[in-house]
Amino acid sequence: MVCRCLVRGRTLWLSTLLGIILLVLSRPCAGDELTAAERAWLGHHGNIVFVSQTEYPPFEFVENWRERSGMCIELVRWMESELGFRAEFRNMSFQEAQQAVLTGEADVLTSLFYSQERDRRFDFSDMTWEVPALIFVRAGRPDITRLHDLRGKRLAMQRGDYAAEFLQQQGVDFELVPTASFAEATNLVISGEADAVIGDQQIVLYHIYSRGLTEQLQSVGEPLYVGRNGMATADGRRELVAILNKGVALARERGVFDTITRKWLGTRYSVRLPWLQRYGIVLLSLAGLALVTAVLVIIWNARLRRAVAQRTAQLRESEEHYRRFIEALPVGVYQRTPGESNRLTVANPALVELFGYRDSADLMQSGSRTTYVRPEQSRRLNELLEEQGQVDGFEAELRSLHGQTIKVRIWARMIGAGEERRVEGVVIDMTEALRAEEERRRLAAAIEQAAEAVLITDARGGVLYVNPAFERITGYSRAEILGNNPRVLKSGEHDAAFYQRMWQALAEGQTWEGRIVNRRKDGSLYTEEACISPVRDEAGVVVNYVAVKRDVSREIALEQQLRQAQKMEAVGQLTGGVAHDFNNLLQVINGHADLALSNLAEGAGSRHHLEEIRRAGTRAARLVSQLLAFSRRQIMRLELVDPNAVIGELMHMLRRVISENIRLEFLPGTGVGSVQADRGMLEQVLLNLCVNARDAMPEGGELTLATEAAQLDAPSLAGEEEMLPGRYLLLKVSDNGCGMDQETLEHIFEPFFTTKPLGKGTGLGLATVYGIVRQHNGMIHAVSRPGQGTTFHLYLPVADQPLEAEETARPQASGIVGGDETVLLAEDDAMVRDLTRSVLEHAGYRVICAQDGEEALVLFRRHADEVNILLFDVVMPRMGGHEAGRRIQVQRPGLPLILASGYSEDGVHSDFVLDQGLTLLTKPFVIADLLRAVRGKLDSASSS
Numbered sequence: 001m002v003c004r005c006l007v008r009g010r011t012l013w014l015s016t017l018l019g020i021i022l023l024v025l026s027r028p029c030a031g032d033e034l035t036a037a038e039r040a041w042l043g044h045h046g047n048i049v050f051v052s053q054t055e056y057p058p059f060e061f062v063e064n065w066r067e068r069s070g071m072c073i074e075l076v077r078w079m080e081s082e083l084g085f086r087a088e089f090r091n092m093s094f095q096e097a098q099q100a101v102l103t104g105e106a107d108v109l110t111s112l113f114y115s116q117e118r119d120r121r122f123d124f125s126d127m128t129w130e131v132p133a134l135i136f137v138r139a140g141r142p143d144i145t146r147l148h149d150l151r152g153k154r155l156a157m158q159r160g161d162y163a164a165e166f167l168q169q170q171g172v173d174f175e176l177v178p179t180a181s182f183a184e185a186t187n188l189v190i191s192g193e194a195d196a197v198i199g200d201q202q203i204v205l206y207h208i209y210s211r212g213l214t215e216q217l218q219s220v221g222e223p224l225y226v227g228r229n230g231m232a233t234a235d236g237r238r239e240l241v242a243i244l245n246k247g248v249a250l251a252r253e254r255g256v257f258d259t260i261t262r263k264w265l266g267t268r269y270s271v272r273l274p275w276l277q278r279y280g281i282v283l284l285s286l287a288g289l290a291l292v293t294a295v296l297v298i299i300w301n302a303r304l305r306r307a308v309a310q311r312t313a314q315l316r317e318s319e320e321h322y323r324r325f326i327e328a329l330p331v332g333v334y335q336r337t338p339g340e341s342n343r344l345t346v347a348n349p350a351l352v353e354l355f356g357y358r359d360s361a362d363l364m365q366s367g368s369r370t371t372y373v374r375p376e377q378s379r380r381l382n383e384l385l386e387e388q389g390q391v392d393g394f395e396a397e398l399r400s401l402h403g404q405t406i407k408v409r410i411w412a413r414m415i416g417a418g419e420e421r422r423v424e425g426v427v428i429d430m431t432e433a434l435r436a437e438e439e440r441r442r443l444a445a446a447i448e449q450a451a452e453a454v455l456i457t458d459a460r461g462g463v464l465y466v467n468p469a470f471e472r473i474t475g476y477s478r479a480e481i482l483g484n485n486p487r488v489l490k491s492g493e494h495d496a497a498f499y500q501r502m503w504q505a506l507a508e509g510q511t512w513e514g515r516i517v518n519r520r521k522d523g524s525l526y527t528e529e530a531c532i533s534p535v536r537d538e539a540g541v542v543v544n545y546v547a548v549k550r551d552v553s554r555e556i557a558l559e560q561q562l563r564q565a566q567k568m569e570a571v572g573q574l575t576g577g578v579a580h581d582f583n584n585l586l587q588v589i590n591g592h593a594d595l596a597l598s599n600l601a602e603g604a605g606s607r608h609h610l611e612e613i614r615r616a617g618t619r620a621a622r623l624v625s626q627l628l629a630f631s632r633r634q635i636m637r638l639e640l641v642d643p644n645a646v647i648g649e650l651m652h653m654l655r656r657v658i659s660e661n662i663r664l665e666f667l668p669g670t671g672v673g674s675v676q677a678d679r680g681m682l683e684q685v686l687l688n689l690c691v692n693a694r695d696a697m698p699e700g701g702e703l704t705l706a707t708e709a710a711q712l713d714a715p716s717l718a719g720e721e722e723m724l725p726g727r728y729l730l731l732k733v734s735d736n737g738c739g740m741d742q743e744t745l746e747h748i749f750e751p752f753f754t755t756k757p758l759g760k761g762t763g764l765g766l767a768t769v770y771g772i773v774r775q776h777n778g779m780i781h782a783v784s785r786p787g788q789g790t791t792f793h794l795y796l797p798v799a800d801q802p803l804e805a806e807e808t809a810r811p812q813a814s815g816i817v818g819g820d821e822t823v824l825l826a827e828d829d830a831m832v833r834d835l836t837r838s839v840l841e842h843a844g845y846r847v848i849c850a851q852d853g854e855e856a857l858v859l860f861r862r863h864a865d866e867v868n869i870l871l872f873d874v875v876m877p878r879m880g881g882h883e884a885g886r887r888i889q890v891q892r893p894g895l896p897l898i899l900a901s902g903y904s905e906d907g908v909h910s911d912f913v914l915d916q917g918l919t920l921l922t923k924p925f926v927i928a929d930l931l932r933a934v935r936g937k938l939d940s941a942s943s944s
Contacts, residue, residue, distance in 0.1 A: 039084075047086045048085055049108070050106070050109075051089075055182070055183060059111050059202070060111055071260050076110060078251060078256050093159070121235055125231040127228045131203075133163055134204070148172070154174070154175045155176060156179055156196070330350055332348065333347075333350070333427075334351055335424040342378070345364070355406075371400075372397070390414065391411065394410040406429055411425055448468060452550045453474070453550070453551070454469070454546070454548055456544055457547075459542055463483060470549075473528070476488075491525050493525065502532070506545065510534075516530050529549065532547040582620075583902025583924050589617045590926070597614065638676050640675075640676060646679060654686070657694070661699070674799050675796045681776075688766065689733040697737040708730050709730070711726070723778075727798040729798055730795055736788075736789040745782060778795050817935050820845065822848065823869050823934065824859060824869070826850040827876070828852055832873075840931075853872065868938060872884055874901035882918075896938060898933055900920070
């Protein structure tokens with residue numbers, strides 16, 4: 001029984017041992033997993049070219065300038081060893097790597113997300129790693145927590161990343177900020193140039209933890225999607241995909257994924273292995289540990305020798321490839337001893353050429369410390385290397401063999417230990433780049449500070465840049481206009497054909513110049529002169545448009561004012577040229593009509609005809625007066641007046657002028673002050689404006705007069721050269737009548753412009769208002785829209801001195817009284833002289849007549865004791881009335897003087913303001929006014 005048990009135990013042990021040996025020997029060696037056809041394909045194809053990204057840690061990246069690392073690289077290296085193929089690595093950007101595989105320049109992408117769109121261009125291996133995509137934002141940011149919060153945000157992503165495609169599929173509208181790497185993307189979020197990073201969880205977290213950014217960045221929300229990462233080949237390469245799939249399956253079976261993941265991420269990949277491999281092998285191995293160990297050592301040694309030989313050959317090839325790569329680089333690469341010795345041990349051809357030496361031996365003999373223009377820069381670089389271990393972008397000035405100064409940036413690091421320590425680095429010549437950067441800064445500063453607006457768009461019209469002048473002119477901030485189309489400025493003042501001609505010229509590559517009326521952000525219109533030019537790239541394709549614009553609104557306003565002034569000057573010169581003689585003629589006509597009417601009974605048959613003559617003469621006199629008024633050639637009798645009082649006294653007459661179906665209201669303002677004005681002219685302005693308002697409301701309406709105090713600054717008076725900043729009276733005349741369109745508004749102050757039917761208006765009413773206001777150093781403008789009424793804004797400067805006392809009531813006309821005094825009359829026009837003499841003699845006065853001022857002086861010397869008053873025409877040949885009167889008053893001070901004038905440029909006034917102390921009768925005067933003036937002056941003289 002015991003023997004049977006021993007035999008049975010020995011048999012069980014031998015069976016177990018045999019099973020272990022068979023199990024170990026049955027595990028495939030390198031390349032045993034491949035079929036004969038696959039091994040033949042590898043033999044025929046040679047090296048498999050893998051392309052990997054340079055900045056996609058921890059999956060794949062280049063560290064220490066030349067060493068490829070990462071999870072994907074380690075997986076391929078393991079598959080290379082196990083399957084027996086030779087892998088050749090090339091580093092490219094993500095987009096370049098995809099293109100290289102599609103064009104056949106490379107065989108395999110080491111890492112690519114699967115998507116249906118990519119599946120049409122690539123064949124994918126089995127999945128290697130699952131990669132969740134998350135949203136990363138600055139720590140503490142509350143407004144982004146889920147997918148829909150990304151709408152309208154600036155999202156940083158690596159160029160070509162699947163995240164952009166995913167967001168577009170989800171209908172999320174966002175602004176893409178493309179970057180070369182996820183590291184750059186995280187930097188943009190930290191600096192605030194991007195709102196979030198949409199990135200692969202492992203990659204972004206690797207950057208966060210490796211760079212100590214855990215306090216600055218955080219992930220939010222659930223994963224947007226989980227990407228299936230795998231290797232990829234060009235579409236149709238089934239043999240290669242089959243080989244890759246066997247390598248992936250073998251690595252997963254043997255726990256390689258767990259090892260790589262644990263090393264790089266510290267988390268285990270869960271892979272279910274067969275029960276026998278997880279537990280049975282361990283139990284059986286314990287039973288036959290000695291034999292298994294021996295067998296495994298033999299097998300492992302064989303594999304190791306082959307792997308070492310293969311790896312050694314790869315390292316030699318890699319070293320040679322690295323050497324060729326360094327020599328081919330266009331930037332300087334070097335290695336030197338640290339500290340003060342500073343001896344070069346490696347220098348590539350680009351560095352030799354930079355310093356102007358024949359070969360690297362000559363450069364290395366010269367050393368590197370002596371190449372610094374300023375030795376303290378060399379010392380500072382060494383200090384930083386000792387403190388930090390590496391330096392990035394250190395700026396220095398070096399001296400070439402021929403003494404030229406070279407501005408460079410240096411990237412360097414310390415490697416090795418003890419006596420083997422070395423400094424290796426890269427030197428980039430920045431001389432031209434810095435010069436170009438300085439020129440660019442100067443150009444940018446000039447554009448930023450230019451008075452003209454500068455606008456740059458892409459080829460489709462999207463705004464890429466505007467300068468501060470554009471913001472100042474349009475009212476739009478840079479943030480508001482960037483990305484928009486300039487059509488936001490369209491005013492509606494130009495038709496479609498205008499813009500079509502502009503774009504046609506630009507599409508043909510021509511420069512467009514012209515004036516455009518645009519609309520500011522506040523809705524106001526402005527006119528600008530624009531020059532728009534296309535910008536082409538090296539291939540001649542238009543890629544941008546540059547517009548330089550100048551706001552000419554003020555210039556146009558000044559031009560319009562100049563044209564208006566020229567019109568007024570022309571009409572004024574014409575009016576002034578005929579006013580004197582014409583008023584003399586009217587004086588004769590009106591005067592004789594008055595005399596004839598005074599001698600006719602009320603029922604006389606000819607009285608009607610004389611009244612019509614008198615009425616026509618009055619209208620003619622008013623017409624001349626209006627022409628002089630709007631051309632600012634009417635003589636003003638300035639006095640200090642209270643505008644509220646003037647309007648209040650005028651309200652009774654205004655109510656008689658306007659229709660009964662119009663409601664008239666006056667809203668006097670407080671603290672409006674007083675103004676220096678001709679009361680009669682001010683009343684004429686109000687009367688003309690109210691009559692215009694009445695005509696605009698034939699069916700009735702509301703007419704409102706209001707006064708208020710206004711403070712005008714320099715910007716408010718832009719284009720008003722004759723007006724100074726300060727306190728002004730604002731008088732508003734508003735109606736709710738038919739209103740006016742923009743075209744009518746532009747012409748309302750022009751002489752003889754009228755919208756009334758023929759015979760209903762002269763076109764001088766508003767022109768007269770304009771002339772009077774301007775003659776008072778004020779300004780007037782109108783605001784109106786069709787169907788919404790019109791408001792006139794009239795500004796007059798407030799006088800510095802206040803009214804001393806309440807104005808007394810204006811004297812009312814009294815009865816006409818003659819006298820028996822002697823009047824010395826001087827008038828060059830015989831008809832006017834005869835008329836005036838007849839009127840005065842009829843009133844009882846004795847009249848002595850002279851034809852001009854000199855004759856008046858002679859006659860005065862003869863009758864000095866008889867003359868009681870002087871009545872002189874202002875404009876006469878040889879000597880005018882003002883000068884003659886002044887000379888006589890020197891001889892006899894206090895002698896009353898009345899001047900009469902149909903028109904005078906400067907005889908009795910300064911800038912058309914009546915000189916102090918003068919009494920002026922404006923021709924054609926009414927006989928009653930003449931007699932009243934003579935009697936008044938005589939009475940005043942006798943009382944004083």
